[in-house]
Amino acid sequence: MPLEPKESEAPLSRRDFLRTTATTAAVAAPYFVPASVFGAQAPSNRINVACIGVGNQGFLDLELFSAQPDCRMVAVCDVNQGSPGYKNPEDVRGREPARKLVEGLYAKQSRSGNYKGCDGYGDFREVLARDDVDAVVVVAPDHWHEAITIAAAKAGKDIYCEKPLGLTIAGQQRMIKAVRDNNRVLQTGSHERSNPYVREVCEMVRDGAIGKVRRVVCNIGRHNKVGPGPGWKPMPVPTNLDYDFWLGPAPEAPYHQDRCLYNFRFNYDYAGGQVTNFGAHSIDIAQWGLGMDHTGPTQIESLYADFLPEGSLFNASTYSDFRCKYDNGVVLECVTAEPAVRCAFFGDDGVVSIDNQGQNATVIPRGLAPEELQKRVKYHSGPDHVRNFLDCVKSRSEPAAPVEVGHRSATVCHMGNIALRLGGKFEWNPKTEKFEGGRSDEANAMLDREQRTTWSS
Ligand SMILES: NC(=O)c1ccc[n+]([C@@H]2O[C@H](COP(=O)([O-])OP(=O)(O)OC[C@H]3O[C@@H](n4cnc5c(N)ncnc54)[C@H](O)[C@@H]3O)[C@@H](O)[C@H]2O)c1
Known part of the structure; x- marks a missing residue:
């Protein structure tokens, strides 16, 4: 079911803007470069994603999102710069290891074998302030899901929020309100x-x-x-x-x-x-x-x-x-x-x-x-849930786990x-x-x- 735009003061996200300007330009401006020139990498086709919380599940989500050809993981965010001590205590995770993981994954796909272009942040608000970020993956602990999701919705980002949706029933109701008021797509990470x-x-x-x-x-x-x-x-x-x-x-x-x-x-x-x-x-x-x-x-x-x-x-x-x-x-x-x-x-x-x-x-x-x-x-499993989310970001339809x-x-x-x-x-x-x-x-x-x-x- 497509999401109906509401008469709210919902922010215009980069993707909304690209879609609007592309449509307007296609009608009005003869010098508009059609998307076919860029193919899958056209700015209006590519979804720029940032992952907030890059520990145990965050690393898995990074790989799943980075594997999607129309998705670019442009930023990772974690309050831990990098350390062992996760589910498997020897695994080193956090924002620097995550940034390196993403750049390594993209480097493998590039002809030069090099890639730079995934930034690391300690404060999610700086990520949300970036106009070029279309969607965020919220993989911080449960007590953070509500605050980050609401801030992301208000900033005009679509959201893949790991399960469980929130820490409390009332907090989840506030998350629903923010998502709907701002006309955002939210996929809950219950990948089944x-x-x-x-x-x-x-x-x-x-x-x-x-x-x-x-x-x-x-x-x-x-x-x-x-x-x-x-x-x-x-x-x-x-x-x-x-x-x-x-x-x-x-x-x-x-x-x-x-x-x-x-x-x-x-x-x-x-x-x-x-x-x-x-x-x-x-x-x-x-x-x-x-x-x-x-x-x-x-x-x-x-x-x-x-x-x-x-x-x-x-x-x-x-x-x-x-x-x-x-x-x-x-x-x-x-x-x-x-x-x-x-x-x-x-x-x-x-x-x-x-x-x-x-x-x-x-x-x-x-x-x-x-x-x-x-x-x-x-x-x-997993990848289809991520794919479904990205497809819904483009089509503005309801994802599998709204x-x-x-x-x-x-x-x-x-x-x-x-x-x-x-x-x-x-x-x-x-x-x-x-x-x-x-x-x-x-x-x-x-x-x-x-x-x-x-x-x-
Ligand atoms: N879909 C699944 O099957 C699945 C599996 C495991 C975990 N999860 C969910 O993923 C979430 C994270 O679990 P985990 O096991 O990866 O935990 P984790 O502790 O391994 O990783 C969480 C990371 O978030 C970081 N963090 C904390 N507060 C932050 C903030 N404000 N901004 C940015 N980063 C912050 C932590 O430093 C840590 O690196 C939980 O909600 C959990 O339920 C889902």
């Missing part, structure tokens, strides 16, 4: 949306291949890192890292290496543990297969939650089990388990389960046999965390997006978080 294999499974479920769906089970994975326990000692801030900028909208806190790179996902100030990390994929598939993209459950109940001892740096739940109910009676259960199955749909006539890589589905006992499914759909869809899937994850932290059962109104009934005040107070004023949006 562009995996035709998963698409097929979701369509099968919605088309009744397993009869009436009664239950969906989603895996949310275990903590895959160990953090320091109570009594941990702050560490000196490394010179390569602008730690205050890393904290950004989050509360002030003493530095520890396990607070920041990669491990931030286990601390509730910056993320929601594996509930939002893995849940943003598995629960997203559940929402998709159930046809609930623009709504959500009406009830949520914490069944079991485990946390590390008070004072541990990792304070997100280590074991999570919560159950949601939708208005139509379908039950969604999200549970920490070995990640062999990402998401399983149970219906009256069978079961469909998708493995953790989104590469295999098992259909039992009726419907298609797994081999038939394999034949029908060839596995693709901001509202990313919001609704992440909302179920955030609701899960709220229930796990408070304990008990809560009623949710997906229209007003508020908890209702007994103890709703407590739960509604967790829809948003205070942000340090310098970064509030």
Whole structure:
């Protein structure tokens, strides 16, 4: 569906400008140079992209975007100049290694074997101030997604924002507003949306291949890192890292290496543990297969939650089990388990389960046999999601995982965390997006978080 331009004061981006002037020139000016002269490299065809946050996933996204012929990665931005200490502790990442990676990738494609033209920044606002940047990839930790996305939308940039969409339900609503008010394209980085294999499974479920769906089970994975326990000692801030900028909208806190790179996902100030990390994929598939993209459950109940001892740096739940109910009676259960199955749909006539890589589905006992499914759909992942985003930047159409869809899937994850932290059962109104009934005040107070004023949006 094309995005309707609104009568707002949305900024004219470089691409909007090029498109407008190209159209005007084609009609009015005989000296206009047609795009065919430049081919795929024509200024109006090429999408200049900057990647904000170049750590673990940022490096992967850099490679995926740089591989697209009509995309040019013109800038990378990170508050870490460069260091080891990421998911694989030996990997050196951050803005200088990222800049070198990009220039190396383009050098390989150039005749001279040399390439210069990707700039490194420590402050994303300088990236957004560049007129020649069309789109940004937001791959900073979750607590930064809202501020960077809103600033990018206001600056007229299109946005590929990694999953989960935001840190809070209210923050995500503000992101939607900024994206729509400024007529921007936003793709949420839940790449299974562009995996035709998963698409097929979701369509099968919605088309009744397993009869009436009664239950969906989603895996949310275990903590895959160990953090320091109570009594941990702050560490000196490394010179390569602008730690205050890393904290950004989050509360002030003493530095520890396990607070920041990669491990931030286990601390509730910056993320929601594996509930939002893995849940943003598995629960997203559940929402998709159930046809609930623009709504959500009406009830949520914490069944079991485990946390590390008070004072541990990792304070997100280590074991999570919560159950949601939708208005139509379908039950969604999200549970920490070995990640062999990402998401399983149970219906009256069978079961469909998708493995953790989104590469295999098992259909039992009726419907298609797994081999038939394999034949029908060839596995693709990541690059198609990036391709879909770039195509939508050009066509101004809705991408595979628009901001509202990313919001609704992440909302179920955030609701899960709220229930796990408070304990008990809560009623949710997906229209007003508020908890209702007994103890709703407590739960509604967790829809948003205070942000340090310098970064509030
Ligand atoms: N799509 C997927 O499957 C997938 C996989 C992994 C991570 N992710 C998402 O990507 C995001 C980043 O995760 P990660 O594992 O790469 O974390 P990471 O810690 O490895 O990398 C994040 C980088 O962002 C930098 N950063 C922090 N604040 C910044 C700011 N204000 N401006 C610029 N850079 C800043 C950090 O210094 C770090 O280098 C998370 O939201 C995560 O959920 C998505």
